[in-house]
Amino acid sequence: MATEAQNASAAPVDAAHATTDRNFFQERSGIKSWLVTLDHKRIGLMYLVAVVLSFLVGGLFALLIRIELLSAGRTIMDADTYNRVFTLHGAVMVFLFIIPSIPAALGNFLLPIVLGAKDVAFPRLNLASFYLYVVGAVLALASMIIGSVDTGWTFYTPYSSNTDVGSKNAVIWMTGAVFVLGFSSILTGVNFITTIHKMRAPGQDWKRLPLFVWATYATSVIQVLATPVLAITLLLLIMERGFGLGIFDPRLGGDPVLFQHFFWFYSHPAVYIMILPGMGIVSEIIATFSRREIFGYMFVAMSSVAIALLGFLVWGHHMFTSGQSEYSTMVFSALTFLVAIPSGVKVLNWVATLYKGQITLSAPMLYALGFIVLFSIGGLTGLFLGTLSVDIYLHDTYFVVAHFHYVMVGGTVCAFFGGLHYWWPKMTGKLYDERLAKVAFWIFFIGFNVTFLSQFVLGSRGAPRRSWDYLPQFEELHRFSSVGAFIIGIGILLMVIVFVRSLVSGAKAPPNPWGSAALEWQTTSPPPVENFASTPVITRGPYDYHLATEGELYAGFPEDFEPSKKA
Amino acid sequence: MSTATTDAPTASLEEAQPDAAPQDHGGHGPKFLAHHFDTPVQQFDAAKLGMWLFLAQELLFFSGLFVLYSVYRSWYPADFSWASHQLNRFMGGANTIVLLFSSLTAALAVRSAQVGDRKKTGMLLLVTIACAFAFLVIKYFEYVHKFEAGLLPGDRFHPVAAHLAASTRDLPIPQHGGSFFGIYFMMTGVHGLHVIIGIGVMFWIWLRNQRGEFSEQFWTPVDLVALYWHLVDLIWIYLFPLLYLID
Structure with a gap:
């Protein structure tokens, strides 16, 4: 029985080796085969390159900010330039990096594979959304060249409808860019929801979906339902600037706070567009490197959906000091606390999965554990800010900056790096240097905490955010934070070196280097164009280690598992 | 699509039976079946769901404007x-009648596509497109009047008494x-922009x-464009009373 099972299970991998010895890289070549490809794996990789470039640009702006804040008064730039730099840091990181990072890059690559499908439901729409992203990026770049925005990434009116620092039209170009990027995001969401509903392989029912898919599903729902509201808001802002529409202008009977409501109706759910896919990645990594079924699978899956739905009801907590009614603030505060429940469900279930698991502390696992620690800090400090009395004091201080960087960088970016390491062998077919990758993780982790723990202290002492200058008593902590930013930079640089070395001289990756039971590891690395040698039939969940065969969990090359096949 | 064999937990990832998925691996199915779908039904269901999601997105896009309308109307009734x-x-x-009629012809075009009447489908699509143009022409005359009367947004709102409605000419300018x-x-x-996009898509x-791509087996694109057109119509059905028929 045992050998029979092994033969049956090892078959797809072997068949893949025998029949399609060409992976999706080799199937076609030349620059055109990339630019007009409909293959979700190639589109995913193009997205990956694009978002990583955006991340490096955004990171450069972050370093400029931290250099300026090394000392009180002018360090390297004037106040107007500083305003533009922090605006660009925010806008590039949010709209060009974090929102598309995990879903559009890693999600595109993996979603069809983990569903057992050949591609996403609408491959052409997928390519279109990539090009919309490129158009958005070009528009954003244009806004930087013609003078650049200084409004902050939130584009609050009335400042954004009046400012003409740098250039009168920069706001129009930048919001136009975000408008286009929004539609890229919406189309990806439409595509993914349809793919998850309609493209699952035989036997891949909802209770067997990887948690990454559940997270992507919840994310896509937000993308489809929230992003259009941002689009119309930005369109109104563009019209306001271009034609004096007067909707947000108090002089003409308009209301600037209405803009904040509209903006946060999207941008709060967008926070969950950023964090949910990260949570999905962490679930995958934790399961694989604990070699254990996820504790409370359905709870973790539903908590993603719950976060997505609750996310639509809490936008007012960004506006506690905007002058909205006291009753609204109380309701928004209470609803905000509810978000802690599904978030807590996730963290506790991950920890319960680790308990008595067979843990391997590989680089992806370190990033996943780092996520749990940093996200917990970020999430819990969110409760400080959700509390009305405390928020009045902490609003617009560095405490807020530290809080959302713990969630966005400590959470999402950490998960993104983890996912990048975890799926790197699958995507490129190459192994990377584990030891050096772990060193990079520790540098990143230490640098991150140096940078942002100090900002919690700064904020609790009243240091205002977005300010070019500061009082002398904040200098020490600001310096400390700036040093941390450069430590992060070194960590990321080392990580880039690890990946480049892997591409140049990495060893060939076996189909399943981590010995995972999940479906994406049952095909070759990198996968063939249609992902599997033949459509797989799914008979167990991705974390069912007790049901997986030895062949499926074998971490080496299939021919070594069955030496008879070697010849 | 084949069904799962859940009673064989040990052999968890066996190969699909070749006969269980007859239209596997593109080229074996009908011409209109894209390579990554297994069956025409799957392809149709996916397209339809995708379109509904897109329409949901459209509703949310317009919802911002409807909220704006409610807020301002309650402030300045x-x-x-x-x-x-x-x-x-x-x-x-x-214009309401024109759009409602065009929605009917769009629905009839779907029907004739389903029964494979290519000529009738083409004719009905052309009528729908003609209605869309008629809508835009009427809208153009309305806009011209608003420009002449100085009935413009925000800063540019400077009504010209001679062009105002007779019943309001003696009232103070609000x-x-x-x-x-x-x-x-x-x-x-924004609605007009959707009409223009609709014209383009319907023409395509x-x-x-006319090239004969549709048949009784495959009429999905006609169905989807009609869905889109119904949404454009539906939004106008709300815009008309909200803007034109206050009290």
């Missing part, structure tokens, strides 16, 4: 009433009429129909 009287109810009503016309031009402008579908 008298100004909105005054401004509403400046709109031409006859032209608005005519302070926030510009807010109404800001919302009016945004709502009808008409071309495909």
Whole structure:
């Protein structure tokens, strides 16, 4: 029985080796085969390159900010330039990096594979959304060249409808860019929801979906339902600037706070567009490197959906000091606390999965554990800010900056790096240097905490955010934070070196280097164009280690598992 | 699609039976079946779901404007009433009828595509496109009148007494009429843009129909463009009373 099972299970991998010895890289070549490809794996990789470039640009702006804040008064730039730099840091990181990072890059690559499908439901729409992203990026770049925005990434009116620092039209170009990027995001969401509903392989029912898919599903729902509201808001802002529409202008009977409501109706759910896919990645990594079924699978899956739905009801907590009614603030505060429940469900279930698991502390696992620690800090400090009395004091201080960087960088970016390491062998077919990758993780982790723990202290002492200058008593902590930013930079640089070395001289990756039971590891690395040698039939969940065969969990090359096949 | 064999937990990832998925691996199915789908039914269901999701997105896109309308109307009810009287109810009503009729012809085009009547489908699509143009022409005359009367958004709101509706000519010019016309031009402008896009897409579908791409087995694109067109119609059904028929 045992050998029979092994033969049956090892078959797809072997068949893949025998029949399609060409992976999706080799199937076609030349620059055109990339630019007009409909293959979700190639589109995913193009997205990956694009978002990583955006991340490096955004990171450069972050370093400029931290250099300026090394000392009180002018360090390297004037106040107007500083305003533009922090605006660009925010806008590039949010709209060009974090929102598309995990879903559009890693999600595109993996979603069809983990569903057992050949591609996403609408491959052409997928390519279109990539090009919309490129158009958005070009528009954003244009806004930087013609003078650049200084409004902050939130584009609050009335400042954004009046400012003409740098250039009168920069706001129009930048919001136009975000408008286009929004539609890229919406189309990806439409595509993914349809793919998850309609493209699952035989036997891949909802209770067997990887948690990454559940997270992507919840994310896509937000993308489809929230992003259009941002689009119309930005369109109104563009019209306001271009034609004096007067909707947000108090002089003409308009209301600037209405803009904040509209903006946060999207941008709060967008926070969950950023964090949910990260949570999905962490679930995958934790399961694989604990070699254990996820504790409370359905709870973790539903908590993603719950976060997505609750996310639509809490936008007012960004506006506690905007002058909205006291009753609204109380309701928004209470609803905000509810978000802690599904978030807590996730963290506790991950920890319960680790308990008595067979843990391997590989680089992806370190990033996943780092996520749990940093996200917990970020999430819990969110409760400080959700509390009305405390928020009045902490609003617009560095405490807020530290809080959302713990969630966005400590959470999402950490998960993104983890996912990048975890799926790197699958995507490129190459192994990377584990030891050096772990060193990079520790540098990143230490640098991150140096940078942002100090900002919690700064904020609790009243240091205002977005300010070019500061009082002398904040200098020490600001310096400390700036040093941390450069430590992060070194960590990321080392990580880039690890990946480049892997591409140049990495060893060939076996189909399943981590010995995972999940479906994406049952095909070759990198996968063939249609992902599997033949459509797989799914008979167990991705974390069912007790049901997986030895062949499926074998971490080496299939021919070594069955030496008879070697010849 | 084949079904799962859940009773064999040990052999968890066996190969699909070749006969269980007859239209596997593109080239074996009908011509219209894209390579990554297993069956035409799967392809149709996916397309339909994708379109509904897109329409949901459209509704949310317009919802911002509807919220804006509610807020401003509750702030300035008298100004909105005054401004509403400046709109031409006859032209608005005519446009409502034109769009409703075009929705009917779009639905009939789907029906004739389903039964494989290519000629009739093409004709009905052309009628729908003609209606869309008629809508835009009427809208153009309305816009021209608003420009002449100085009934413009925000800053540019400077009504010319001679062009105002007779019933309101003796009333004072309201302070926030510009807010109404800001919302009016945004709502009808974005809606008009959807009409123009609809014309383009329907023309493309008409071309495909004339090339003979559709049959009793495959009429999905006609169905989807009609769905889109119904949404454009539906939004107008809300815009008309909200803008033209206040009190």
